[in-house]
Amino acid sequence: MNVNSSDFFSYSSSSASSAAATNSSYLSLNMVNSNHVNYEQIMMGTLTEKDSSWDTGDHVSDVQNTVSDKIKMRKPEKKIRKPKHAFQTRSQVDILDDGYRWRKYGQKAVKNNKFPRNYYRCTHQGCNVKKQVQRLSNDDGVVVTTYEGVHSHPIEKTTDNFENILTQMQIYTR
């Protein structure tokens, strides 16, 4: 994969052959105010990426390893691409509740950034949507959220905040 910290906008490099992805669907909202979150600009890119350890076809491999050997079964044949959406929002809080239930599964420090990056997974059974939340060290008002995958179930919460509407826009415009 392309391993740049700034590759949020360099998606279209390797996906020239796959015409399935609309390469650059831009969505810019200017100065939308909700109660406590001020979205200044939201950028959205659609990219395709090669398969990694999990995908929608991972199905019932259930207990994926024994304790001793740590053999991870990989599926090298699977080359399905999953969409990734990068959002850059301006918000004071980093817990942007979009209506789904997320379970945090990791946190890593990023280079050139003093803030860690948080990894979340959708807790719905069979819904392997991941997201990662990162904030810029320069000005701590900017939060970059990267969604990966598409939810296969409806939103359960019905809060009428703007984050919810934003996520639904993401679903309906793909």
Next chain:
DNA sequence: CGGATTTGACCCGCGC
């Protein structure tokens, strides 16, 4: 007590 979070270890790809 059960589910979510924390957090260090582990894994893997890549560049040197």
Next chain:
DNA sequence: GCGCGGGTCAAATCCG
């Protein structure tokens, strides 16, 4: 081959 950076796992812990 080794080190590094990024992503994930999972046991321990926390919290309702």
